[in-house]
Amino acid sequence: MSIFGLFRKNKSAPMARERLQVLLAHERASAGSDLVSILREEILAVIAKHVELDADRVHVKMDRDENMSILEIDVEIPLKATLQAA
Amino acid sequence: MGKVIVVTSGKGGVGKTTSTAALGAALAQNGERVVVVDFDVGLRNLDLVMGAERRVVYDLVNVIQGEAKLTQALIRDKRLESLFLLPASQTRDKDNLTTEGVDRVITELKRVFDWVICDSPAGIERGATLAMRHADMAVVVTNPEVSSVRDSDRIIGLLDSKTLKAERGERMEKHLLLTRYDAVRAERGDMLKVDDVLEILSIPLIGIIPESSDVLRASNMGAPVTLADARCAPAMAYFEAARRLRGEQLPISIPGDKRGIFGKIFGRKAA
Numbered sequence: 001m002s003i004f005g006l007f008r009k010n011k012s013a014p015m016a017r018e019r020l021q022v023l024l025a026h027e028r029a030s031a032g033s034d035l036v037s038i039l040r041e042e043i044l045a046v047i048a049k050h051v052e053l054d055a056d057r058v059h060v061k062m063d064r065d066e067n068m069s070i071l072e073i074d075v076e077i078p079l080k081a082t083l084q085a086a
Numbered sequence: 087m088g089k090v091i092v093v094t095s096g097k098g099g100v101g102k103t104t105s106t107a108a109l110g111a112a113l114a115q116n117g118e119r120v121v122v123v124d125f126d127v128g129l130r131n132l133d134l135v136m137g138a139e140r141r142v143v144y145d146l147v148n149v150i151q152g153e154a155k156l157t158q159a160l161i162r163d164k165r166l167e168s169l170f171l172l173p174a175s176q177t178r179d180k181d182n183l184t185t186e187g188v189d190r191v192i193t194e195l196k197r198v199f200d201w202v203i204c205d206s207p208a209g210i211e212r213g214a215t216l217a218m219r220h221a222d223m224a225v226v227v228t229n230p231e232v233s234s235v236r237d238s239d240r241i242i243g244l245l246d247s248k249t250l251k252a253e254r255g256e257r258m259e260k261h262l263l264l265t266r267y268d269a270v271r272a273e274r275g276d277m278l279k280v281d282d283v284l285e286i287l288s289i290p291l292i293g294i295i296p297e298s299s300d301v302l303r304a305s306n307m308g309a310p311v312t313l314a315d316a317r318c319a320p321a322m323a324y325f326e327a328a329r330r331l332r333g334e335q336l337p338i339s340i341p342g343d344k345r346g347i348f349g350k351i352f353g354r355k356a357a
């Protein structure tokens with residue numbers, strides 16, 4: 001290591017530890033059946049019952065945190081479909 | 087049409103995933119559109135090394151099985167907007183990778199990206215042969231160590247027989263990426279030298295990545311080493327390797343060779 005190493009502020013091992021803890025907590029909890037993917041499938045199925053889903057207009061995003069997961073489903077519903085439903 | 091590269095080695099733990107992430111990011115840092123594809127179904131790790139493990143929604147198997155569109159499964163890197171990841175499935179069996187499915191996905195990716203970099207699983211089974219199947223060129227990752235060199239030799243044989251290129255009777259372009267190289271130990275005679283490995287494997291060298299704590303630091307943080315610290319020795323070696331992938335002719339320097347205390351203090355560039 002060069003002398004610059006001495007002045008490095010943030011250590012990387014704690015980051016590795018935290019990232020792994022979060023990831024493994026989620027993977028262990030969802031061994032076999034992943035709740036988030038079940039929710040994802042079922043929510044999309046419910047929407048698809050009422051609106052014709054265009055796969056290009058469905059955006060699913062996820063962010064896993066220490067204490068929770070965020071599942072974000074963003075569906076563009078065309079005006080035509082809303083009129084039909086009304 | 088984009089170029090398809092397979093990063094392969096036979097042996098595990100030699101640096102395929104690290105190298106896939108670093109080369110992918112290095113190419114994308116130059117503005118090219120890059121996708122890195124994880125073929126290690128059941129034991130994915132490219133997402134972790136790229137720092138995208140919390141954002142995986144769909145994966146390669148979902149796309150192959152028609153459960154998700156390719157555009158939904160691609161994860162855009164948070165730091166580089168022309169870099170994308172297609173993760174492997176963690177829960178599915180690798181038998182879910184079908185030849186036709188992989189054909190379809192790679193064909194589609196080639197249309198959109200300049201580079202499609204396939205991170206092969208270790209071994210010589212289905213996942214590994216599917217990862218190399220569409221390759222235009224191969225990066226064979228090797229450590230200066232007997233078992234790694236032997237396994238690389240075996241993989242070179244597969245690249246020349248089990249790929250679409252080989253089946254068409256064309257020549258597969260193969261490049262050696264020597265990783266975890268320690269010039270001091272090689273000089274002392276405790277490690278195979280670059281020339282030893284080159285002589286045994288007889289494929290052209292694309293880069294020598296020095297053994298370095300910077301690589302571990304980068305993976306701890308979840309960043310390709312070329313993004314974590316672009317000026318550290320392994321990052322610079324990966325940047326050079328990426329330039330050679332683009333076809334540039336550059337002289338190969340052996341990192342860390344004969345570097346004294348002055349070199350260490352002032353000469354990070356010399357590394």
